[in-house]
Structures are given as structure tokens and as C-alpha cells.
Amino acid sequence: MFDIIIRSAMQRKVRTILTISGIALGIFALVVMGAMSENFNQTFDKSMSLTSDKVRVFAESGMFGAGLTNDKVSDVKRVPGVKDAYGMLMMTFDDDQFGMSGKQVIGVAPEKSAKILYPVELKSGRFLEAGDTYQTVIGTSIAGEYDLQVGSKLELHEKNFTVVGELEYTGSFYDSTAAIPLDTAQDVYNVGDTLSVILTAPEDGTDVELLAKMIELNVKGTSTLSPTELQEEAGQSLLILSVITISSALLAAIIGGLSVMNTMLMSVTERTREFGVLKAMGAETKDILMITLGESALMGIVGGVFGIGAGGVAVYLLNSWLETKGIILFTITPRLLLVAMLFAIVIGMIAGLYPAYRATRMSPMEALRHG
Amino acid sequence: MDDVPILEVKNLSKTYFQGKIPVTAVHDVTFSISKGELVAIMGPSGSGKSTLLALIGCLETTDTGTIIINGIDVTDVPEKRLPRIRREELGFVFQHFNLLSTLTALGNVELAMRFSHVPKQQRLERAEMLLKNLGMGVRLHHRPTELSGGEQQRVSIARAMANSPAVILADEPTGEVDSATRDVIIETFKEMRSHGQTIIVVTHDPVVAEHCDRVIHIIDGTLKK
Structure with a gap:
């Protein structure tokens, strides 16, 4: 079925490229913002590990x-x-x-x-x-x-x-x-x-x-911050920062997902007759699901790869520039790459679910009469 | 031709609703077709002939009555089994060919066998053989847009034959082609019949009907005696 999925996506090249760009932009944002968040987390963890044995005493x-x-x-x-x-x-x-x-x-x-x-x-x-x-x-x-x-x-x-x-x-x-x-x-x-x-x-x-x-x-006249309290306080601030950065990136990725859903809905509508033919030939529900979900997942995967690639390049360039000023602001971790890739695939597939459901629910006869 | 009925339709009825108004498309239709018969279904537009073909093809559900194809009462099987019946017992030829534009002639014929999980090499060999038999040997790797109407219909016929179905259902197969191509299609059907293939053709064309073993006339959803 993979060749059918590829051919279908390539049949509408411009639309497919635009949709993939939408996903790629979202994943790009996720990688860059996520890299910033990962850097904050790592700096915090490292700082904590270096001073975790000490009690801090402040003025009250x-x-x-x-x-x-x-x-x-x-x-x-x-x-x-x-x-x-x-x-x-x-x-x-x-x-x-x-x-x-x-x-x-x-x-x-x-x-x-x-x-x-x-x-x-x-x-x-x-x-x-x-x-x-x-x-x-x-x-x-x-x-x-x-x-x-x-x-x-x-x-x-x-x-x-x-x-x-x-x-x-x-x-x-x-x-x-x-x-x-x-x-x-x-x-x-x-x-x-x-x-x-x-x-x-x-x-x-x-x-x-x-x-x-x-x-x-x-x-x-003193107050103290034990290592545990410090970790809790700083951890909360860090969590808020992470939530803000990651949410804005997620929002971008979700917008990318919506563009996939829009594309797939258009694709399913345009291909109604084709699905009717496939059903007449004996295609099962799982075959139709595989074709539609496969196409949306493919756009997610390609968008994810481009987004991660572009994000990686952007982080490298930004870090190179910031290094001259003595700052390292972004850290790309394997965890971040995995999350970004999985997110791209999942968002592609979720976006394809409803169009796929519509494709499977079509009556073969109605689909054949379409267009 | 064999006297064993490969298709039996008994007291078949189907009513649609246009809004709240019921429209009877097929009413109490009964007939049977023997293995190797080439049968035409004729009738004016809106007489219910295409609906009858869709019901036999398991593309629509029946209201009442039974359809027995190759010994299987298809009105009594769960919906999830219908794709398998469509794959194994039925082949479709459409007026507008309905070939997948992204696939070549070979790909379109081979696709029909994918759903039956036929191994790839076997699929390709059979698809090539079917297309060559229909005079399409030099057009194997052409896409539908590169083929004439008659060539597309021959690919469509090869696709319908791919899984060696019990019955081929052809809905106005000559509706989009010129008279020369129509004659080729008629000859193809007759050739298939000579090999024991059962074919039901819905047509307006009396020339096509002339070459069939039998003509079933339908008017207002009812068979004309």
C-alpha cells in the first residue's frame, strides 16, 4: 500500500509540500523552544548537583x-x-x-x-x-x-x-x-x-x-533554604518556564496538524470515487484506513524530519553565535528529538483520523456516484 | 453454458427515501442466471437497473429478498464479510472506467489482487497475462490519462477478471466509447463467456443486448414479463 500512499501524496505536490511545511514549522518551533527548555533543565540539574549538599542561609x-x-x-x-x-x-x-x-x-x-x-x-x-x-x-x-x-x-x-x-x-x-x-x-x-x-x-x-x-x-533574622526546598522552588519556576516554552511550540505544531487534517479532508472528498472503486474491488476497512492514515502519518514523518533538521541547524547556528558572547542557550537531547519525531507522527495520524473515518464510513455505491 | 444457477435473485426489493418521500427502486424482482451466461439488463433511465446491479454487487443493502451468488446468500452475511465476497465472487466494470489515475494499466489490474493477498510476482504475472489477452500488451505501463476510452475500458475489464470472480457486473460498459470500441468490448465479453465467465451487463444499447444470451427488462423497478 506504501506505493499508493506515496503516489497519492505526490499527485498533489504543491498541497502536500505546503502541508508538510506546516508540520515542519511546528516541529521546528518545538525543537528550538524545547532545546531552550532542555538547556534550562540541564543547567539547573547541574547547578543543583554541585551545591546540593549545602544549606543556604538568607536574611529573613x-x-x-x-x-x-x-x-x-x-x-x-x-x-x-x-x-x-x-x-x-x-x-x-x-x-x-x-x-x-x-x-x-x-x-x-x-x-x-x-x-x-x-x-x-x-x-x-x-x-x-x-x-x-x-x-x-x-x-x-x-x-x-x-x-x-x-x-x-x-x-x-x-x-x-x-x-x-x-x-x-x-x-x-x-x-x-x-x-x-x-x-x-x-x-x-x-x-x-x-x-x-x-x-x-x-x-x-x-x-x-x-x-x-x-x-x-x-x-x-535568618531564613534558610534546604537543598530540597531549593529544588522545589526552582523546580516550580523551571516547570512554569518549560510549560510556557513548550506550550507555544505545541500550539505551532497543532496548527501544523490542523493543516494536515484540512488537506486530508480535501483529499478524502476528492478521492471519494476512488474509495468507492477500492471498496467495490473488495478493500477492507483496514485497507482504506491504512491508505488515508498512512498518507497523513507520512506527511507527519516527513514534516518531522524537516522540522527536526531545520531546528537542529537553527540551534547550532544560534549556539555558535551565542557562544561568542559566552552563552549556551540551547541543548538538543535525544529525548527532545524522540519527542519531536513522535509528536510529528502522532499529530499527523490524529489529524488523519477523522478524514480516515469519513472514508471508511462511505457507502460504496454513494462513493461511486460521487463526482 | 451450464444450467447450474450461479446467481439467484428472489423477491428482491429496495426502497430509497428522497427526503421523507419513499421511492421504490426495485420491487419484488426474481430471476436466476446460469454459469457462463451473458445477460443484459435493459430499461429506461431511472427504471432501477443500476440499483439492481448495485444490490447484486453487495454495494447496497437490500430491504427484502435474497441474493445467492455462487451458493452464498449474500443478504444473510455480516457486513464485515461483504468485502471478501466482492473480492472473490464479483468483478465490476464501470461506465466511467474508474481507474486509479496514479497507477499504470498493470498497476490498476494488479491492485485488485492485493486485497486478496496474492503474492506480488503472481499478481504481476496474472495482470500482464490478462492485459495481453485483451490486446493491451503494449500499454502495460501507461497511465489512464495516456489511454483511449476503449483502452481504459479494457483495463477495467482486466481488473474485473483479476480475481476470477463468479460474476462480472458491467454497468453501461459501452456508454463512453465509440462504436468500434463497443464492438471490441462485445467480442471480449463473448470470448469471456466462451470460457465460462458469467457476465451481467446493464445497457441502453440494443446492439449490446443483441449479442447477449438473454435480456432482462426492468421498468419502474419491476421485471417486465
């Missing part, structure tokens, strides 16, 4: 609220079960940057920078050390965007810093981070002894969730 009024100062680090350290605590100041990389979603500067105690950044390793150079002031350790994205190596100069908030180390690629937020000494950061950004967050490493065998509650009880 929130991350950017007042009240979390250097002296709170000592208070946190005194809580039973706390192995170590590190104060950190987080600022935006560019002064005109809004929010903390892009590149960032973190101020950390230089002598503890290796521990704070653990398990991220160095690609070259060294971590910050005691006595460092205007030195910085940078992530791979920042190094790439500004073409920096160990020994290069980096201007942050109108001050020049010397790059002393470059972190290895992690796929996490560390790639877009410049770490500088905490005292220098507080001085340069003129925030006194304020901290953004205290990262708390628990002693081995400590219940991290319980420790988070203990810190809140023992250190006044």
Missing part, C-alpha cells in the same frame, strides 16, 4: 534584604551540625543587568574559594588565596565572551581585576560567574559588610533538612 527579609552580615557567619558556624559556613555576596556582572539570571559576580572569602566552589575544578591557573584583593577566578563562558586567560584584566564595576584562574566547564551557573575576594566585593559595590547568602556545609551524617530548621531557630 530575603536574598537582597538587609541584615545578613559577616558576623552572622560565626553565628551559623556555632549551630551544632554545621561543619563550615561561607559568606557570599552576589552581584550582577554588568551594572545595567537586571536580575540574577545571567552572568554574576560572587564575593567569597579568598582562602575558602576552593571549598566554596567545590567540586568545580580549575581549567587553568589557581583559586583565590588569602591576601588576594583585585584578583578573580572566572567561569568558561566569561573567559570565552571576553577572550580572557590567566593574567588578563577584567573590569568589574569600574575596577580592574587580574584573572588568576579559569574554572572548568560545568554546564551550571558557575560558567557565567566571576569570583572575587569578599572584602573587595563589599568595598567595590559599597555594601558595607552585607552578605547575600551564607552557604553552610553540614557535618557528615547530619540531617540537612533538620539543620536548616536549627539554623533558623538559633540565628536570629
